[in-house]
Amino acid sequence: MNTRRSERALILAPRGRDATIASAMLREAGIVAEACPSLPALVDAFQDGVGLVMITEEVLATADTAPLAMWLARQEEWSDLPFILLTRRGGGLERNPSAARYLGLLGNVTFLERPFHPTTLISLAQAGLRGRRRQYDARGRLEELRESADRYRTLFDSIDAGFCIIEMIFDGDRPVDYRFCEVNPAFVRQTGLDQALGKRMREIAPAHEQHWYDLYGGVARTGEPIRFENPADALGRWYDVYAFRVGEPAAHRVAVLFNDISARRRVEQELRELTASLEQRVEEATGEREVALAQLHEAQKLETLGQLTGGVAHDFNNLLTPITGVLDLLQRRYGKDDDRAERLIGGALESAERARVLVQRLLGFARRQALQTQALDLAGLLDGMRDLIASSVGATVEVRLRVGKDLPAALADPNQLELAILNLCVNARDAMPNGGVLTVAAEPAALGPGDVPQVKPGLYVRLSVIDSGVGMNEAVLSRAIEPFYSTKEVGKGTGLGLSMVHGLASQLGGGFRITSAVGQGTRIDLWLPIASERAADHRTPSEEPAQTVRPLSILLVDDEQLVRTATAEMLRELGHSVVEAGNGADALARLPKQAIDVVVTDYKMPRMDGAELAKRVREIRPELPLLLITGYTGPADEAPDLPRLDKPFRRADLAAAIERLVDPPRNVVYLQSRSKDG
The missing domain is CATH 3.30.450.20 (PAS domain)
Known part of the structure; x- marks a missing residue:
């Protein structure tokens, strides 16, 4: 090693990995680097030549610096050994009170604040070595100066400093x-x-x-x-x-x-700004992570509740089906002759209907009901609901329907949408205890990127329910769509209305937004996708359907005996003969032995479910009509092409479904329907 012009970088950073990292960076830049284990070893290494020293603030704060100070004091006049001091507090006195002491001890020192960027370290090291080379140049020229005044003048005139x-x-x-x-x-x-x-x-x-x-x-x-x-x-x-x-x-x-060190000071300032910017980005990233974790936690809670809801819906609707069916038959047989019996049975039917609606709301919140969407004339649906809305909100509330011109068909489930609108109107009524104005509006709307969170840009039909009521404060508004959250008195609400509407909008691929302020009313907007087809007719069967279908031989398959018995009794009341089977294998065994006109089967059954049974039946008799009855099939229904009737149902619903199977109307698309009272 040339001890006369050594450009070796000595590194004293005994703690952590600073020495290893810095050595690797300097070597990659073509600078010879050597790590020293202690301050005495560093001073001893000076004897073999040194171009640059990189040292940590911790060493100077804890070690005996007298040998280093003595060496620096005894260095020749031309020598001003450059130091890079690694610090966590920078080199300004406002942040690092020890900076003045380090400057006085080391002299030619540049402060490098952790964490440092490789480019900054290399730049400072190269600048230090350039200065060291100038010192070597000055040394040589000073030696020549001693030999010759001319050479002194050359040195004096040629140095860059x-x-x-x-x-x-x-x-x-x-x-x-x-x-x-x-x-x-x-x-x-x-x-x-x-x-x-x-x-x-x-x-x-x-x-x-x-x-x-x-x-x-x-x-x-x-x-x-x-x-x-x-x-x-x-x-x-x-x-x-x-x-x-x-x-x-x-x-x-x-x-x-x-020397003009303006460039170096600019680098140090940029480093401080970069460090501050890095700290800010870390804080922002940490905040975003906390928000994401909170959202994930909420999503996991909703998913857990959805799984629980979907799991119990099938069994709950199976329990309701025989109750509803038998009460319907009892009311038809005995209600007209006994006012008390009619009143009691009617009350029981009303309770069963409320239970059915509660399950639908739970499934709507959980986004797990099997929606039966169609191209829907929203103007016609709102016009048909006018009287129902008016009677639901009472005489003190003025109802206004506002439908835009040339309203395109919306893609929605008419039954679920009717239920959602009615829920919103009843909520609006409760928010106007002294009366007010309720506006239900529908109009085309275009959404751009980010207009409604988690909703794709495009054309939609916007359905709005606007009231002039008391409004909501920020705390209530932030929790409005939480399941089971309600500001109503105990027994006055389930807290699932807005949750169900929000879940319905999301499942349809649309959007949902609540805008409210205390004393300024509330506005709820639903964005519904636009249908690619023309709107289909939507009708509900009458409470007492006329017998328009000939008596049929029906194979009824259900593993629940109570449900099977109640359904069979309703079919017999309609004039049909019924062959009962408790599972899919039993049904397939009976099919060749009986003259069957229609197969009515449950969906969720052990060993062979309704979808598999339908597939096997079609292999035997492709022309045989099939009707799927189900308490809950969920979004992963394996038989989307089968006509379906949701449990619980009443005699009118069952009659309408059978009629559509054997005598479907032309050019009219029907989806799951229900009677007004069932």
Whole structure:
């Protein structure tokens, strides 16, 4: 190794991985780097030559720095060993009170704040080595200067650092001025003082501050060199200044060597800004992560409730089916002859209907009901609901229907949408205890990206329910669609209305939004997808259907005996003969032995479900009509092409479904329907 011009970088960072990482970065940049285990080992390594030292603030804070200070004090006048000090608090006194002490100890030091960028480290290291090379150059030229005055002049004129020799002028012990004895071209370039040679500073700059005279006067008197960085001047330039006494003490001459470090200071400022920006980005990312975790937690809660709801819906509807069916038969047989029986049975049927609606609301919230969508004339549906809405909200509420012109057909489940609209209207009524105005509006709407969260841009039909009621505060509004959350009195609501509507809109591929303020009413908007087909007719069967179908032989398949018995009794009441089977295998065994006109089968059954049974029946008799009855099939229905009747159902619903099987109307699409009371 060339000890005369060593450019070796010595690294003292015994804690952590700073030494390993920094060594790798410097070597990759072509700089020879060597890690030292301790401060004494570092000082010993100086004897073999050193171009740059990288040291951590922790070492200086804990180790005995006397050997290092002694070596630095004894280095030759040309030498000003460059240091890079790794710190966590930067190099400014406002953030790092120890910075002044480190500057006084190390002299030529650049503060590098952790975490540092590789580019910044390499840039500072290369700048330090460039300065070290200039010191080597200065050393060689100073040696030549001792041999020849001409060579001294060459050195003086050629170095890149600004260099001048000044003679201090004292008034007693007080320095009052100084004269420029020597200046080099770099001095002229960096200061702009092209006629300073031989002149006094007060001639050139009468307002020059006294502390500069005191500073250089102290060097002239004591012989103690000083090192400092002067603040930025009017042009924003920073200088690294090194002053030391030259010649005989009585001559009071001081050599001043300075470099323009404006670029380095800019790098340090950029590093501080980068660090601050990094901290801000970390805080923002942490905040976004916390929000995402909260959303995930809410989604998991909703998914768990949805799974529970879907699991119990089938069994619950199976329980309701025989109850509803038998009550329907009892009311038909005995209600007309016994007013008390009719009242009691009617009350029981009303309770069963409320239970059915509750299950639908739960499934709507959980987005797990099997929607039967069609192209829907929303204007016609709202017009048909006018009287129902008016009677539901009462005489103190004025109902206004506003439907836009040329309203396109919406893609929706008419029954579920009717239930959603009625729920919203009843909620609006409750928000207007002293009466008010209820507006139900429908109009085409175009959504752009991000207009409604989680809704794709495109064309929609917007259905709005607007009331002039009391409105909601921020706390209530933030929880409005939570399941089972309600501001009504106990027994006045389930807290599932808005949850069901929100779930319905999402399952349809549309959007949902609540806008409200205290004292300013509430507006609820539903965005429904536009259908690609024309709107289909939608009708409900009458409570007492006329017998328009000939008596049929029906194979009824259901693993629940109570459900099977009630359904068979309703079919017999309609004039049909019924062959009962408790499972799919039993049904397939009976099919060749009986003259069957229609197969009515449950969906969820052990071993062979309704979809598999339908597939096997079609292999035997492809023309045989099939009707699927189900408590809950869910969104993953494996038999989407089968006509379906949802449990619980009443005699009128069953009659209408059988009629559509054997005598379907032409050019009319029917989906699951129900009677007004069942």
